[in-house]
Amino acid sequence: MHPQAATLWRGPLWTLALLLAGLSSLGPFAIDTYLPAFPGMAADLSASAVQMQQTLSTYLFGFALMNLFHGALSDSLGRRPVVLVAMAVFTLASVGCALSPSIGWLLFWRTVQGLSAGGGMVIGRAVIRDLFPPAQAQRVMSQVTIFFGVAPAVAPLVGGWLFVALGWTSVFWFLALVGAVLCTVMWRKLPESLHASQRQPLHVTHLLRGYWQMGASARFMALALASSLPFNGMFLYVLSAPVWLGELLQLQPTEFFWFFVLSVAGIMSGAWMSGRLAGRIRPAAQIRLGFLIMLGISALNVLLSAVLPPHPGWALWPVAVYSFGWSVMTPSVTLLLLDLVPERRGMASSVQAFSSGVMNGLVAGVLAPLVMHSSLGLALASAALMLGGLLSWAWVRNRLSSGTP
Numbered sequence: 221m222h223p224q225a226a227t228l229w230r231g232p233l234w235t236l237a238l239l240l241a242g243l244s245s246l247g248p249f250a251i252d253t254y255l256p257a258f259p260g261m262a263a264d265l266s267a268s269a270v271q272m273q274q275t276l277s278t279y280l281f282g283f284a285l286m287n288l289f290h291g292a293l294s295d296s297l298g299r300r301p302v303v304l305v306a307m308a309v310f311t312l313a314s315v316g317c318a319l320s321p322s323i324g325w326l327l328f329w330r331t332v333q334g335l336s337a338g339g340g341m342v343i344g345r346a347v348i349r350d351l352f353p354p355a356q357a358q359r360v361m362s363q364v365t366i367f368f369g370v371a372p373a374v375a376p377l378v379g380g381w382l383f384v385a386l387g388w389t390s391v392f393w394f395l396a397l398v399g400a401v402l403c404t405v406m407w408r409k410l411p412e413s414l415h416a417s418q419r420q421p422l423h424v425t426h427l428l429r430g431y432w433q434m435g436a437s438a439r440f441m442a443l444a445l446a447s448s449l450p451f452n453g454m455f456l457y458v459l460s461a462p463v464w465l466g467e468l469l470q471l472q473p474t475e476f477f478w479f480f481v482l483s484v485a486g487i488m489s490g491a492w493m494s495g496r497l498a499g500r501i502r503p504a505a506q507i508r509l510g511f512l513i514m515l516g517i518s519a520l521n522v523l524l525s526a527v528l529p530p531h532p533g534w535a536l537w538p539v540a541v542y543s544f545g546w547s548v549m550t551p552s553v554t555l556l557l558l559d560l561v562p563e564r565r566g567m568a569s570s571v572q573a574f575s576s577g578v579m580n581g582l583v584a585g586v587l588a589p590l591v592m593h594s595s596l597g598l599a600l601a602s603a604a605l606m607l608g609g610l611l612s613w614a615w616v617r618n619r620l621s622s623g624t625p
Contacts, residue, residue, distance in 0.1 A: 243340025282334025284577020291570030306339025362495030490547025510549025
């Protein structure tokens, strides 16, 4: 923690949580806002369905790649400078997307967007742990998740309205405006939470040694997978939204927001529950509760998908309940992971985000196109991702209990 942590933020904690939520939500917001505009973009740019899906996967791979460095750079240069540069680059990339004359240029600028968008999410986690002890950090992180949840609910609604009223380019002009506002607010309000005495040397060998330490730690990587795999069980539905919502469930672009509202309600209520449980039950018990919820609703989702035709009346709710379970457990997993390497929390957050981003990209580019045309395929793939996370947690839980490295 910062030696003067108590003096760095004098306002209410919810205002800091709101500030960090704005940073953290930018990456998902840049995905959900433009999904309703897929048909118009494809027609205007003469792009195929595969090429449009690639605008998601290139963004996510760029997001994952740069996430590997955001936190490490902030461990050396400080949190504020890295955040401000990332927000400025995101704004520029959004303008590039709006002005793209072809699908090739759109893919390029979406990649640049991805490279910059993750800075806020990665560094926001490190800022929280810089400023607060574990139980209070979990409460603040839960508050961040509650505010964070608003963005995915609002994004497709805003994107759908902008697309219908002004065309697909207006979506990216709007994202440019969001990036510029965030950059200005962070410049004025975000404190530097990393004390000068805690900064790490910016040397290649030092960085590589840190990456090797984390990548070679089975416990670290298992904790990363315990959060990222179940997240993708939920995120798979977001990535498949244009087909799942538009073709299978027969919703109009301006109606996509119903799915996001329900899912985000699950995330926000789960985050609220996580904050209430912080300090009252052990983190391991909280993680177990989250997995039990996801396991039960995944089984029900597979059953309903197998016996009923696709319909919004039943298909949207399982994802919302799953989101609740994920949100109950993930703050505890994240804090356990960050505290494995307290001297390099920025890098630890980077490696976690990188592993999650790689998984997101694989799900977007490989898994989603294979299963998005089938409700049962989506349910089975989501359940398989959740089970992968559960197995990862069970493995690392045994070692945490026994003290095995």
